[in-house]
Amino acid sequence: MASSWLNIAADAPFSLANIPFGVISTKRDPTPRPAVAIGDYALDLKAFSSSNGFSEHAEIHQYRSVFAEKTLNAFAALGRPFHRATRAYIQELFKSDTKYAAFLKDNVQFRDAALVPLADVTSHVPLAIGDYTDFYAGKNHAYNVGCLFRGPANALQPNYTHLPVAYHGRASSVVVSGTPIRRPWGQVLRDPKAEPKVPALAPCEKLDLELELGMFICRSNEMGSPVPVNDAEEHIFGYVLMNDWSARDIQAWEYIPLGPFTSKNLGTSISPWVVLADAVPKKAGIKNDNELLPYLKEDLKENVLNIHLEVDIATAGGSKKTVSKTNSSNLLWSWPQMIAHHTITGCNLQTGDLLGSGTISGTESGTEGSLLEITGGGKASIQVGGDERKFLQDGDTLVIRGWAGEDGARIGFGEVSGTIQAALPLF
Amino acid sequence: MASSWLNIAADAPFSLANIPFGVISTKRDPTPRPAVAIGDYALDLKAFSSSNGFSEHAEIHQYRSVFAEKTLNAFAALGRPFHRATRAYIQELFKSDTKYAAFLKDNVQFRDAALVPLADVTSHVPLAIGDYTDFYAGKNHAYNVGCLFRGPANALQPNYTHLPVAYHGRASSVVVSGTPIRRPWGQVLRDPKAEPKVPALAPCEKLDLELELGMFICRSNEMGSPVPVNDAEEHIFGYVLMNDWSARDIQAWEYIPLGPFTSKNLGTSISPWVVLADAVPKKAGIKNDNELLPYLKEDLKENVLNIHLEVDIATAGGSKKTVSKTNSSNLLWSWPQMIAHHTITGCNLQTGDLLGSGTISGTESGTEGSLLEITGGGKASIQVGGDERKFLQDGDTLVIRGWAGEDGARIGFGEVSGTIQAALPLF
DSSP, X not given: OOXXXXXXXXXXXXXTTTOOEEEEEEXXXXXXXXXXXXXXXXXXXXXXXXXXXXXXXXXXXXXXXXXXXXXXXXXXXXXXXXXXXXXXHHHHHHBXXXXXXXXXXTOHHHXXXXXXXXXXXXXXXXXXXXXXXXXXXXXXXXXXHHHXXXXXXXXXXXXXXXXXXXXXXXXXXXXXXXXXXXXXEEEEOSOTTSSSOXXXXXXXXXEEOOEEEEEXXXXXXXXXXXXXXXXXXXXEEEEEEEEOOEEHHHHHHHOTTTOOOTTTTTOEEEOSOBEEGGGSOEEOOOOXXXXXXXXXXXXXXXXXXOOEEEEEEEOXXXXXXXXXXXXXXXXXXXXXXXXXXXXXXXXXXXXXXXXXXXXXXXXXXXXXXXXHHHXXXXXXXXXXXXXXXXXXXXXXXXXXEEEESOTTSOEEEEEEEXXXXXXXXXX | OOOBSSOOOTTOSBOTTTOOEEEEEESSOOSOEEEEEETTEEEEHHHHHHTTTTTTSHHHHHTGGGGGSSSSHHHHHTOHHHHHHHHHHHHHHHBTXXXXXXXXXXXXXXXXXXXXXXXXXEEEOSSOOSOEEEEOOOHHHHHHHHHHHHXXXXXXXXXXXXXXXEEEOOSTTEEETTOOEEOOEEXXXXXXXXXXXXXXXXXXXXXXXXXXXXXXXOSOOXXXXXXXXGGGGGXXXXXXXXXXXXXXXXXHHHOTTTOOOTTTTTOEEEOSOBEEGGGSOEEOOOOOOSOOOGGGOXXXXXXXXXXXXXXXXXXXTSOEEEEEEEXXXXXXXXXXXHHHHHHTTOOOOOTTXXXXXXXXXXXXXXXXXXXXXXXXXXTSOEEETTEEESSOOTTOEEEEEEEXXXXXXOEEEEEEEEEEEOOOOOO
């Protein structure tokens, strides 16, 4: 990768090779607006574009009003060739031998107006999310959870390897990294074996994380028009880290027969910077031994993302532990397959829709994407410094990090974090 | 009810007692805008309010810009006292002895500008829907379906009488009455007993209706702040008829363990006119023998809506049959209970969110809200003229009608209709 005139640390997540897009505000200007992250800075695209920063590229300049919006939806809707051109233009801007030195490199005034230290920005949910769908493509997670509930012989349901299982999630409670998560009250069945089954109303006692990736849709499809799997890549804007907070005790009681509901809609956290689809390296996912139906057959064989993922728990007392290290390739289904299946009956995906991968777990100890798996359903404890944990406690901060690529050209996602607040008295 | 200077038929759904709100456009002005329905007319609220039609009520007049929006969200967000005042003002406008004769009754020019024959308007989805949630509160339906799948002893799951079961639905594919519905392709397991279980990709062979009511949220709650059940009524904007089209063969294969997904997101149809919460009479619902948890205990005992509901199937060949007559009181849970449960873990409902009741069925033959129930899972046929039906065929038009009240003061919902189009070749 070329070097930059900007000082970018070798292990910086937002390298010159990356250029992820987000929405920021600052004390000086509290209006949310698009930006990219590079090194320790955000380039304010509203300020940059309105000062004709894109004037060396006629098409980007022509559509520069998308950078004056409060979300990335308008930019996303312009499609992947446009995103590609914008990313390449911004990479050129920051190269040591940039053609566009007049804008930032040699122009202190322009730089002061448009380049903001990341420490000074507030991040926002980057796109207005119309609908949010959560898949269940992490086969090892599905297997691990299936073993806990049904034993190894029936761990995976018969449909699991034939279609990407998913459910519609709650868009309104998707929040950006850093937003505190309130421990929920809910209905729980404390003794599943007692008859009759009488639930209690209580603060959740099994609050868990789910390590996931999120994907934003850029190109919409019309209702009634399924997206062919080999065209689906053009519908992908980019990716974020996701923590799909889960109230396990509430979920166990409510989810039959229509799936998870209040156990999931308490909040879903995402990282603020959308790494563009072009930027992320791919590899082969988990092999599927089934003959797939034609609408799920991809030409591309190296079809899932190759991102290192880590999960830390930090306690209110200051202890900290990395509880999982895994890789995003632990999926049975690729994003294009998820899109193809989501739309096969005619569902219209729209710009800004968010799809979750499902929990990502490896096959070995220390690679699981949820405490449910790590503690065997709460049977075992893990040590976090001097503290024991089966599930999340009040004051715990959960941090997920992710990156691809090598030092000097890292494709980093930054992190998604959230701190658990104590349940409030009800009413 | 008072009489009107406008000629309103005795059995008109949109009586002076009703005044439902919707969003219309016309050939003369294709911009969607708020309106109310009365008799055979729509009162264009954009035209009416911008000509100072609300000037006799300072508060409504002050907020008249909400009637220049393309959806009802801004109006809904103003809250029920505002809706109540607006409805009362419009009722006064149309009374024979109206105080406001200068606006419409005695003003031909004003009338020509603002009063449009319903036959000349195009209706739109009345609110921008952030999230759509479908409940399963129709106990008789849940029981009937449970009997088909599990037999009478285990028909209702243990949680059913303790909490209003629900799942998150798909907001983007909610469409207004009259929108054609394309028969979907999807994964189906034709022989559930064969091993190994290998699905086929095929056009849906068990396309069904679900007779439901829809409810729109007006007042939002903050994430982390559950809505108390006895405050929930203030969060209800109003009601529409809903047909939650369902692909039964696709649903049966996909729904374990996370619930219905592609079998439902092919389309959900709603009637265009939102009947305000104030307008609908109530009665007692199905008795729940359980001691409810405190957050679900309502002070109000007559807590569910009392609406007559009918379902017609009309074939392409011109045959027609009313296949169901039932009542909306066939619910185990009230709308306030659904809101209280939806938010118990902290989910933030937002202005414009749509909640579905779940399928409404009575206990007797001829009162079922789905063909699945009417035909015993497709075992029996019904006659529609000379045609047999187990599930919906291409060209069939499905119409749901609903009304409360008596002739002269009907609280009618109008109808929600949709015609099944043949499946298209895939790709």
